[in-house]
Amino acid sequence: MNSFEIIRPGINTTFQDEGRNNLYHIGIPFSGAMDKRNYILANSLVGNKINKPVIEFAYQGPLIKYKGEKISFVITGDVIFKIIKKEIEIKGNCYESYIIEDGDQIDIVSTNRSVYGYLAISGEFDLKFQWGSCSVNTKANIGSNNGKKLQDKQKINIFNVDLNLIKKKLNYINSKIEKIRVIKGTNFDYFSDQGKKIFFNKEFIVSKLSDRMGMRLEGEKIENIVDTNIRSEGLIKGAIQIPADGNPIIMLSDHGTIGGYPKIGVVISADYDKLVQLSIGSKIKFQQVELSDAETLFKLYELETQNLISQLK
Amino acid sequence: MIKNISNLGDAALYCDFGKEVNKETNSLVIKYFKDLKKKNINGITNLTPSYNKLIISFNLKKINFNKLKKIIEDLNINKAQSENSKKIKIPICCSDSFSLDVKRLESKLSLNRDKIYKNFLNKEYFCYMTGFIAGMPFLGDLDKSLRTNRLETPRVKVPKGSIGLTEQFANIYTFESPGGWNIIGNTPLKIFDSSKTESPNLISPGDTVIFKEISFNDYKNYNE
Numbered sequence: 001m002n003s004f005e006i007i008r009p010g011i012n013t014t015f016q017d018e019g020r021n022n023l024y025h026i027g028i029p030f031s032g033a034m035d036k037r038n039y040i041l042a043n044s045l046v047g048n049k050i051n052k053p054v055i056e057f058a059y060q061g062p063l064i065k066y067k068g069e070k071i072s073f074v075i076t077g078d079v080i081f082k083i084i085k086k087e088i089e090i091k092g093n094c095y096e097s098y099i100i101e102d103g104d105q106i107d108i109v110s111t112n113r114s115v116y117g118y119l120a121i122s123g124e125f126d127l128k129f130q131w132g133s134c135s136v137n138t139k140a141n142i143g144s145n146n147g148k149k150l151q152d153k154q155k156i157n158i159f160n161v162d163l164n165l166i167k168k169k170l171n172y173i174n175s176k177i178e179k180i181r182v183i184k185g186t187n188f189d190y191f192s193d194q195g196k197k198i199f200f201n202k203e204f205i206v207s208k209l210s211d212r213m214g215m216r217l218e219g220e221k222i223e224n225i226v227d228t229n230i231r232s233e234g235l236i237k238g239a240i241q242i243p244a245d246g247n248p249i250i251m252l253s254d255h256g257t258i259g260g261y262p263k264i265g266v267v268i269s270a271d272y273d274k275l276v277q278l279s280i281g282s283k284i285k286f287q288q289v290e291l292s293d294a295e296t297l298f299k300l301y302e303l304e305t306q307n308l309i310s311q312l313k
Numbered sequence: 314m315i316k317n318i319s320n321l322g323d324a325a326l327y328c329d330f331g332k333e334v335n336k337e338t339n340s341l342v343i344k345y346f347k348d349l350k351k352k353n354i355n356g357i358t359n360l361t362p363s364y365n366k367l368i369i370s371f372n373l374k375k376i377n378f379n380k381l382k383k384i385i386e387d388l389n390i391n392k393a394q395s396e397n398s399k400k401i402k403i404p405i406c407c408s409d410s411f412s413l414d415v416k417r418l419e420s421k422l423s424l425n426r427d428k429i430y431k432n433f434l435n436k437e438y439f440c441y442m443t444g445f446i447a448g449m450p451f452l453g454d455l456d457k458s459l460r461t462n463r464l465e466t467p468r469v470k471v472p473k474g475s476i477g478l479t480e481q482f483a484n485i486y487t488f489e490s491p492g493g494w495n496i497i498g499n500t501p502l503k504i505f506d507s508s509k510t511e512s513p514n515l516i517s518p519g520d521t522v523i524f525k526e527i528s529f530n531d532y533k534n535y536n537e
Contacts, residue, residue: 021359024359025350027443027447030359140446141507231334232445238322239322
């Protein structure tokens with residue numbers, strides 16, 4: 001049997017795929033890979049269908065020992081890693097697949113000025129699916145691996161290894177963006193003119209209290225002039241809530257499905273991947289766009305992704 | 314009827330059923346929710362009903378706001394009474410180790426302990442919505458004498474099974490979770506079971522719930 005043995009699990013290493021639909025009404029969020037494009041590219045680079053489970057890591061990644069027949073793997077994102085073979089150590093490049101054999105180790109040292117990275121293999125992890133997805137939600141213990149992060153000394157079996165190993169490479173650099181584009185939220189007018197100005201003109205800092213559920217920001221307080229609570233209602237990925245303390249919280253993939261704070265805006269779909277990669281301490285600035293702009297920008301984002309995938313065929 | 318449909322970001326419809334929060338408004342939300350779920354409209358990824366809102370999330374690759382808005386506006390919603398609502402009895406143990414905030418409620422509400430439980434237990438509550446955490450039901454309406462605010466400082470950990478009160482609502486913590494509701498008891502009953510893929514939630518929007526008191530001994534020996 002082929003397997004990964006976890007020598008060091010990393011900070012927040014989980015199995016993820018596309019996520020699960022149609023469960024918000026019972027309180028289960030979408031989950032799935034935080035950075036969709038890097039997730040899709042990881043699968044494409046090892047010749048998988050684009051919706052296969054991968055290992056997602058945040059900041060420090062895992063140290064893994066591989067056992068079994070030859071297999072290829074790839075890492076996507078902006079990640080510092082190395083491959084440790086019996087005699088040599090190789091510095092790894094993202095978006096380039098490598099072939100490993102029995103006894104080799106993959107040491108994912110850390111992400112570089114970003115948060116999430118992805119490891120895909122030319123085979124299938126032995127995982128349990130829940131509601132059609134392996135995605136782990138550690139808060140509700142839902143998904144594969146009993147809904148938990150990867151643990152020390154854990155062994156993960158791998159089957160259906162693709163014996164037709166082909167090395168693939170992509171020239172791609174994750175662009176860093178200055179501004180996150182936002183559509184006005186349903187409670188935009190709960191905030192003072194000054195508050196709105198601050199929201200669209202000042203910089204905010206990503207706080208250390210950020211995780212897969214949400215990103216908390218710190219900056220000048222955004223003043224609420226109507227009510228700091230609303231009737232609890234559904235939330236979506238990218239929604240920006242402002243609680244009584246005046247600091248924004250952006251809902252991310254594992255967010256609570258219902259919330260009672262006013263929503264000043266929603267991050268557009270085209271910028272979601274870039275948003276989640278903003279690491280603790282990063283500066284963030286918002287820019288207002290209209291719905292029609294957001295739709296056009298999403299089409300462009302999709303075209304770019306498709307274009308990258310087609311380069312690998 | 315839906316009073317207003319607007320966009321929440323670029324991939325969700327925000328359907329507003331009016332300001333009033335009552336059973337009638339909420340029943341209409343639930344009717345839309347159930348009917349839309351059955352219709353299985355291509356592109357819709359999630360439906361989130363709440364007291365007086367329904368949020369419809371969609372896949373921007375498949376459909377966009379204006380197209381889906383038109384579909385929703387043209388829908389013929391089945392006006393028939395929703396057929397599959399359940400009545401559920403929830404055992405609750407109110408011993409001191411579970412009723413974490415009864416002392417606070419006694420002073421906030423100027424009611425003694427017995428009166429608080431008398432006004433809470435053995436009454437029918439309507440499930441307005443579920444969520445926040447998996448399976449958590451939002452139940453109402455509480456007797457007017459029991460309505461008060463959340464804790465000033467929320468607990469970092471509310472024990473699993475806790476039953477809490479806030480404003481006109483009661484809820485049940487399906488997991489250990491942070492939370493600020495006034496805790497008055499605990500149920501041994503499993504409210505959320507992820508191994509039941511089809512219906513992990515014991516309580517769904519539209520269901521009716523009654524709390525029945527059990528002793529600490531019955532709680533310890535509780536078998537589902």
